[in-house]
Amino acid sequence: MQAPYTNLKTHHKWVEFSAEDTTLNLSNASVEQLQEWKQQLSAEYDNVLARKLNLDLTRGKPSAEQLSLSDAMDGILAGDYITASGIDVRNYGGLEGIPEARAIGSDILGVPVENVLAGGNSSLTLMYQTMAIAHQFGLAGEGSAWSQEGTVKFLCPVPGYDRHYSVCEHLGIEMLTVAMTSTGPDMDQVEKMIAADPSIKGMWCVPKYSNPTGVVYSDETVERIANLGNIAGKNFRVFWDNAYAIHDLSDNPVALANIFEACKAAGTEDSVIQFASTSKVTHAGSGVAFIAASDTNLKFFKLALGFMTIGPDKVNQLRHAKFFAADGALSAHMAKHAAIIKPRFASVLKHLEAAFSDNDLGEWESADGGYFISFDTRPGLAQKVVKLAGDAGVKLTPAGATFPYGKDPQDSNIRIAPTVPTVDQVEEAMQVFVLCVKLASVEQALANS
Amino acid sequence: MQAPYTNLKTHHKWVEFSAEDTTLNLSNASVEQLQEWKQQLSAEYDNVLARKLNLDLTRGKPSAEQLSLSDAMDGILAGDYITASGIDVRNYGGLEGIPEARAIGSDILGVPVENVLAGGNSSLTLMYQTMAIAHQFGLAGEGSAWSQEGTVKFLCPVPGYDRHYSVCEHLGIEMLTVAMTSTGPDMDQVEKMIAADPSIKGMWCVPKYSNPTGVVYSDETVERIANLGNIAGKNFRVFWDNAYAIHDLSDNPVALANIFEACKAAGTEDSVIQFASTSKVTHAGSGVAFIAASDTNLKFFKLALGFMTIGPDKVNQLRHAKFFAADGALSAHMAKHAAIIKPRFASVLKHLEAAFSDNDLGEWESADGGYFISFDTRPGLAQKVVKLAGDAGVKLTPAGATFPYGKDPQDSNIRIAPTVPTVDQVEEAMQVFVLCVKLASVEQALANS
Structure with missing residues (x-):
């Protein structure tokens, strides 16, 4: 398998496990055995085809049930549009966002309020803007633009988030992959590459419940990332997309170390820029996005931002502030999300564990939060599995999407997004998924035998 | 005077006029007369200084009273977040905006719904994005990026809007000024420059109630602008910022010709891109912005936009759609704005007419809508007047702000923004303004005598 996960197939205590399947030990199987399996699995697959399913595991977005948790937001202002400090949120201005909204970002990211800017409805926009500004104008003033230094490269831990890659691709930034491990990016590899190449x-980085692997970066990884600024070339910036900072499923979530503090300790405050949003907290299309950064980064970000906008939607920011005003309101709200999502994740994991825990047909990482479960087939089978599932009415994210330029060199990673379908739909879809992995694996083993 | 207005000092029928001042005919005055005037005006100015005023005519934004007209927007959804076509506006997606919001843009700009994109809270952002995309990637596909053709220049009718200029400046686009007339930009000059210079x-363009002159482009001007695509270099694009399309003060507003139709007739559909927003219609900081363009322009705009965001705030778009759902709701709403703004504009015009209608100390354009009144002092006096007024507690937009790079070559244009202060405050501020213009003019005449 391509990703050197060291802690695979973790049994999640909150997942009900039942061994329901024949162990498919392909490595030791005879051709006859393989043929028999193929026949059985093909028959099962034909039965599924006949059912003409229409299921979808592609979309990493909240379900309607989750969205409804925040429906009280519209109307929450009750005619009061003035902030505690007297800002009329209805009017123009306030590039940094209102203090109350910045405080939410500060809570989520563990960064002082003065280092947080609360923006519009999209952290992707903030990330794009930050990268475009760093590239074209620089985040440290005169002479700091990446574009002045020729070729610009970015490290992309894989598998990862396709929209991160497309920002780089759009701006002409070359992507280099590094492997994800169960503790975060392979830091030996990262440090080596950065020391060798100042471009x-x-x-x-998606440091908590990484998209799609679900990995939470270890304390050591966070510390080593904070130190990269000391070994990297000029104007090095880690894009720390903490999209799932508060999206825990487990009752005892792993804590992510504070990168802002770690950078301070390492003297590299300018080397990391953090992002977050309430998109998967309140309403996905109308949340509030945050950027958190050092004084210098924020200063030059705002300088450029001021040419692009007069300010964010402060009315919506105030709605969020009122919605989460009570002590503990945010975490209580996230617990409601978890209660909705958890059975869906449990269903995915239950099927994966039942089918693959005692063979080598697939691997997956922990999934104690976030929106995805990442599955690795045997090399060369991801596209095949996605096609088989699609033909059987179960839509999966295209294989390769989790890699830069859409190319998974091992053709093995598949991202499973179970939040939108109902639990019953996830159950049904996962039965098909497991079947397709088995069928593809057996056919491959036969072809190679 | 620098701007060849041909129709100056129009008497607005809705402005109560009273001759209250001594005619200051400086050209024919003796030195003794000038000295006497100076003494009188200086004494008056000293009296004003003693009053320690604190007034502000700088901000082109709605007053709290205007903003309150839209306070029913928060809560208007009453729990119903689904559009007529079944879109759940709470979730991700929908780069073009919801149909209902695009229809508002279509109404305002007179462009088919399918050629309108409804975005976030800022038309400035759409303009910046459009210019950045045209420059870096091109709005007509492969090979259409301006940056590939060396120096890029933009025509700026002056006086104009400083935030337009700053977008150009930020992106390294060189600005060339052309004069504004009472019918729009000096089209002879525009056509000549464009024919001579493909860069x-x-x-x-701010075609209706131009910022700051208040001019509405004539039908002939619109037609000639539509034809520019036939004489300009490759990838020429007029940025048509119709910010005040529905912001009439007069009961019989002048109609602006439809540029989209004019371009169709001229075969230049790709040469004009239109912008508008509800910023000065609903809540200034949380409105909906629109871009309207040909199929080709919109296609390549959306292609690039898709890297920057997953979609606009559709919840806020639906609020707008419901707020303006009834037939005639939008124009009825704008009439309420006019009722609030009109007395402020009337106060400005009353003072200008009383003080300057029978002398050559200043000129101004019509102001039947929009947010500004543009005043031209005798050459060389704008900075002086702004300073005198500021010292006397009346804040004015810095002189030069209405010109690219902040430099008014004649030092004569001053932008007056009367919407935020109360009518009494506008009255008081205008008395001071008129006094400062007179004092500066007399002092200049004396120095030159």
């Missing part, structure tokens, strides 16, 4: 200007 | 890639 590497940064790295994408 | 001119576009022109900024």
